[in-house]
Amino acid sequence: MTSAIEYEPVIGLEIHVQLSTATKMFCGCELSFGDPPNTHTCPVCLGLPGTLPVANERAVHFAMMIGLALECELAPRSIFHRKNYFYPDLPKGYQISQYDEPLCRGGRLGDVRVHRVHLEEDAAKLNHVGTSGRIHGADASVVDFNRGGTPLVEIVSEPDLHSPEQAREWLILLRATMRQLGVSDVNMDEGSLRCDANVSLRPAGSHELGTKTELKNMNSFRFVERGLRAEIERQAELLAGGGSVVQETLHFDPATGSLTPLRSKEEAHDYRYFPEPDLVPVAVTPEMVEAARAQLPELPAARAQRYERELGLDRDRARQLAFRDELGDYFERALAADGREVEAPALANWVGGELVARIGEADPAGSKVAPEALAALVDMVGTRAVTTGAAKQVLDRLAAEGGDPAAIVEAEGLGALGAGDELDGLVDAALAANPQAVESLRAGRGKAIGALIGHVMRETRGRADGGEVTRLGREKLGL
Amino acid sequence: MTQPRDLTAKQAIERVRAGELSTAEVFDACQAGARDDELNAFTWVAADRPADAPPDAPLAGMPLAVKDLFCTEGIPSQAGSRILEGYRPPYTASAVQRLTEAGASILAKTNQDEFAMGSSNENSAFGPVRNPWDRARVPGGSSGGSAAAVAAGLAPWAIGTDTGGSIRQPAALCGIVGLKPTYGSVSRFGMIAFASSLDQAGPLTRDVTDAALLFSQMVGRDPRDSTSLERPEPVALPHREDLRGVRLGVPEELSAEAEGIEPGVRQAFEATLRLAEELGAHVEPCRLPHAAHGLSAYYLIAPAEASSNLARFDGVRYGLRVDGDAGLREMYGRTRAEGFGPEVKRRIMLGTYALAAGYYDAYYGRAQRVRTKITEDFRAVFEDFDFVVTPTSPTVAFELGSRVDDPLAMYLSDYCTVPMSLAGIPAISIPNGLSQGLPTGLQIAGPAFSENAILDAAHALEAAIGFDGSPARA
Amino acid sequence: MIDRAEVLHVASLARLDLTSDEVERMAKELSAVLDHIEKISELDLEGVAPTSHVVEVASALRADVPAPSLPRERALAAAPDAGDEGFRVPSPGA
Numbered sequence A: 001m002t003s004a005i006e007y008e009p010v011i012g013l014e015i016h017v018q019l020s021t022a023t024k025m026f027c028g029c030e031l032s033f034g035d036p037p038n039t040h041t042c043p044v045c046l047g048l049p050g051t052l053p054v055a056n057e058r059a060v061h062f063a064m065m066i067g068l069a070l071e072c073e074l075a076p077r078s079i080f081h082r083k084n085y086f087y088p089d090l091p092k093g094y095q096i097s098q099y100d101e102p103l104c105r106g107g108r109l110g111d112v113r114v115h116r117v118h119l120e121e122d123a124a125k126l127n128h129v130g131t132s133g134r135i136h137g138a139d140a141s142v143v144d145f146n147r148g149g150t151p152l153v154e155i156v157s158e159p160d161l162h163s164p165e166q167a168r169e170w171l172i173l174l175r176a177t178m179r180q181l182g183v184s185d186v187n188m189d190e191g192s193l194r195c196d197a198n199v200s201l202r203p204a205g206s207h208e209l210g211t212k213t214e215l216k217n218m219n220s221f222r223f224v225e226r227g228l229r230a231e232i233e234r235q236a237e238l239l240a241g242g243g244s245v246v247q248e249t250l251h252f253d254p255a256t257g258s259l260t261p262l263r264s265k266e267e268a269h270d271y272r273y274f275p276e277p278d279l280v281p282v283a284v285t286p287e288m289v290e291a292a293r294a295q296l297p298e299l300p301a302a303r304a305q306r307y308e309r310e311l312g313l314d315r316d317r318a319r320q321l322a323f324r325d326e327l328g329d330y331f332e333r334a335l336a337a338d339g340r341e342v343e344a345p346a347l348a349n350w351v352g353g354e355l356v357a358r359i360g361e362a363d364p365a366g367s368k369v370a371p372e373a374l375a376a377l378v379d380m381v382g383t384r385a386v387t388t389g390a391a392k393q394v395l396d397r398l399a400a401e402g403g404d405p406a407a408i409v410e411a412e413g414l415g416a417l418g419a420g421d422e423l424d425g426l427v428d429a430a431l432a433a434n435p436q437a438v439e440s441l442r443a444g445r446g447k448a449i450g451a452l453i454g455h456v457m458r459e460t461r462g463r464a465d466g467g468e469v470t471r472l473g474r475e476k477l478g479l
Numbered sequence B: 001m002t003q004p005r006d007l008t009a010k011q012a013i014e015r016v017r018a019g020e021l022s023t024a025e026v027f028d029a030c031q032a033g034a035r036d037d038e039l040n041a042f043t044w045v046a047a048d049r050p051a052d053a054p055p056d057a058p059l060a061g062m063p064l065a066v067k068d069l070f071c072t073e074g075i076p077s078q079a080g081s082r083i084l085e086g087y088r089p090p091y092t093a094s095a096v097q098r099l100t101e102a103g104a105s106i107l108a109k110t111n112q113d114e115f116a117m118g119s120s121n122e123n124s125a126f127g128p129v130r131n132p133w134d135r136a137r138v139p140g141g142s143s144g145g146s147a148a149a150v151a152a153g154l155a156p157w158a159i160g161t162d163t164g165g166s167i168r169q170p171a172a173l174c175g176i177v178g179l180k181p182t183y184g185s186v187s188r189f190g191m192i193a194f195a196s197s198l199d200q201a202g203p204l205t206r207d208v209t210d211a212a213l214l215f216s217q218m219v220g221r222d223p224r225d226s227t228s229l230e231r232p233e234p235v236a237l238p239h240r241e242d243l244r245g246v247r248l249g250v251p252e253e254l255s256a257e258a259e260g261i262e263p264g265v266r267q268a269f270e271a272t273l274r275l276a277e278e279l280g281a282h283v284e285p286c287r288l289p290h291a292a293h294g295l296s297a298y299y300l301i302a303p304a305e306a307s308s309n310l311a312r313f314d315g316v317r318y319g320l321r322v323d324g325d326a327g328l329r330e331m332y333g334r335t336r337a338e339g340f341g342p343e344v345k346r347r348i349m350l351g352t353y354a355l356a357a358g359y360y361d362a363y364y365g366r367a368q369r370v371r372t373k374i375t376e377d378f379r380a381v382f383e384d385f386d387f388v389v390t391p392t393s394p395t396v397a398f399e400l401g402s403r404v405d406d407p408l409a410m411y412l413s414d415y416c417t418v419p420m421s422l423a424g425i426p427a428i429s430i431p432n433g434l435s436q437g438l439p440t441g442l443q444i445a446g447p448a449f450s451e452n453a454i455l456d457a458a459h460a461l462e463a464a465i466g467f468d469g470s471p472a473r474a
Numbered sequence C: 001m002i003d004r005a006e007v008l009h010v011a012s013l014a015r016l017d018l019t020s021d022e023v024e025r026m027a028k029e030l031s032a033v034l035d036h037i038e039k040i041s042e043l044d045l046e047g048v049a050p051t052s053h054v055v056e057v058a059s060a061l062r063a064d065v066p067a068p069s070l071p072r073e074r075a076l077a078a079a080p081d082a083g084d085e086g087f088r089v090p091s092p093g094a
């Protein structure tokens, strides 16, 4: 009877990012998605005899921007290698990739170290026809070379992640960073961002690494988290049962959430890497580095920090707005709206909370709610010109048909009711309508005031100021 | 009057410009010859005469024989292999493009060793080529069809490719001129690759002047070939008639009989060295300490690159496909087993082995270091000498079938030509008189981009040697 | 010296189905060639850099400008088994 050992997961991610260049990595074919099969090919990307690759200048530029954004060291001279294996989606019988002399080495993003960043070419698409969608069992497949040769950047993290949640978070930060750089569509469903993971377990506190497995095909943030959780459980059970983990590649099946060992492309796993003789080394000049640096925007991690430190947003709200750059941009435009003294944290809550609740994933810039309008509304709440409840109604209208909040408040008569006859009368009516509440109040049960407030709010559709109602009510009862 | 086929290309061009001859006459004469060729030099011959090029075009419509492995749009380009039988590419190789734009007209595609792997042209899926000097003998390889066609007067000139000697050695064995340019001089785009870091295209011609003329229209940086280079100076036609002040280095390692150089070849070589001195050259021995290891390095690097370059022949997008009933794996294995000939399989195996896990450092990695040493050897020699001269081939043309069962003996034919290929430097082979009634070749090699100087020296020696480059014609 | 098993492993990496005679012959021939090549193991190459590119050209990059692609029928023209708008192959798993 041994008490269960605590295991600590050790996770490293390997991310492939399709670059949003105009053309492929080594030929002039235009990139495409969802176009008819084999309509974006040429002798080079079909691997016809005699053809040669020529590297895409912008792909190198984008890779350098990524390297700089991830605080990597850029190699003054890097070379391409050939990774040799046979597969129908690989027209030349080798993938041109970078091996032991990559473009970027050793950086970090957030609290995770980046091992390397390198350039390579994407494989074509193998569409399996026949019995099932998965390779196994299908009798015939058809190759579509439209995607073949798309520029890819492979980002390999150090095994610094220790939970599925943390891995998911980091991946979201990475995607936000890529989007901010404008180097990729980073769309996981379309495969422009793909994530593989290495996972191993070790007894908590120990430092040597256990045997790791590789997880593939986790093509959504949710799947990354689920896949990792499933694999960590699997390994934990194995170890707990006195078994041991075998190094293998597992395929995550989103449908069942299960992990199945993948049949390897080259069972001998001998890629026979050697320097690609058809390409010359990539020599990074100071001018190239400067050009890349000059195009770096403020990155999500820095933006979130700025929101926390300078604008006093709480961490989660800051990250929400910073990691979805369209939210951040909208927020900042609203903040700048004609010099109003809006409270940044309040405004942030309205953008990240109420507005997002109404427009969902959509870009707020495209919504009917002008940033200036939201700023004005939040300002009115701040100056108690409208109550929070009424402001939410105003926002409903703004989201539906746009317009100017002040005008809506005016037209709808949603302005807050301050002291004065109108409210006075309403309180009298409330007292009259709620004798028991009056009893209770007199008997010192302060809570009963709620009934009075509720009554007034119903009558005023939320325009009344609860504090004012309380004050008046107690005064009238001489309390 | 002399037949068009007896003229060099330059002579023919001059007559065309003088209005004494029409390109149509030249083309028809060559086409007729090519059609009843008994040497098996061609894999395809143009059915009809192309539109006349303007006479003022640099190549004035001269017919050109093109090695099979150059891709030519709509014309069979099979690299001498069964796996590409009948393959007609959708594009044309840059080098061929440049030549046709300069006024060359494609007369024929020439036979070759499969994927340029061979030194005898016996490795062609379309049958061996015969040597016009003795049809029982090989023309050399891998550009054997191009060499035989030019030597037999079936084409005014031809282009071929040289990876370890595939232009120079057949030129020597057929008694013509062959130039292997500085690596990067001529675009490789559209050349079906054998060994990418070594392959270079070049001319095979009757004389040195034709070589310079054809070469001058092939060169230049090509945006489609990352490894191609702009030349520091344009290619000039050679005029030099003496060798005054020229320093010729004779590397013991590549010229001694001890190294397998036939006595007859050695004698012809020595006779030419004496001629060179009479022309004013200083001839002295020099050392290339690592040259003897060139062949070993070459037979690791070239097959390794070839094993990867030939992986694309998988039965999916073009060429032969042999299906089995056991799925993809069997389709690959059978397609390649039936599509490739024995020598190609041998080299794919050798190259795959040299790159395989655990062997890379001992073989491919080491070979690349030897390559560095050989390059350094040449650099050192060229500090004291203008050129290095050697026999091109250790032997004269050998008999068909005499070496097919002994790969190693066959590989030794490249002994003198491989070091220059590894160093990426230019080298020419010119006819160097006969031995046993068969042509021998003289190789002149210089530093990178020294083609103009090499051609000048070759021009001077060519005149002094006075070789009559015409085997008895059939 | 390279034995039958190694020949078979290498042939499988290279996707070459060899007959058993070919395997025998290959073992003999490759061994002979490798014995000759072994000579380079005698050389002292300590600290010698490998040559992967004999001409050092800087970058030679291509501007990111689209060039026309092939019409599908031309792309498929030489395919042994064109169909379903693409290149048909036996499924890898089958």
Ligand SMILES: [Mg+2]
Binding pocket: A016, A097, A120, A154
């Ligand atoms: Mg990769």
Ligand SMILES: [Zn+2]
Binding pocket: A024, A027, A028, A029, A040, A041, A042, A043, A044, A045, A046, A149
């Ligand atoms: Zn393309």
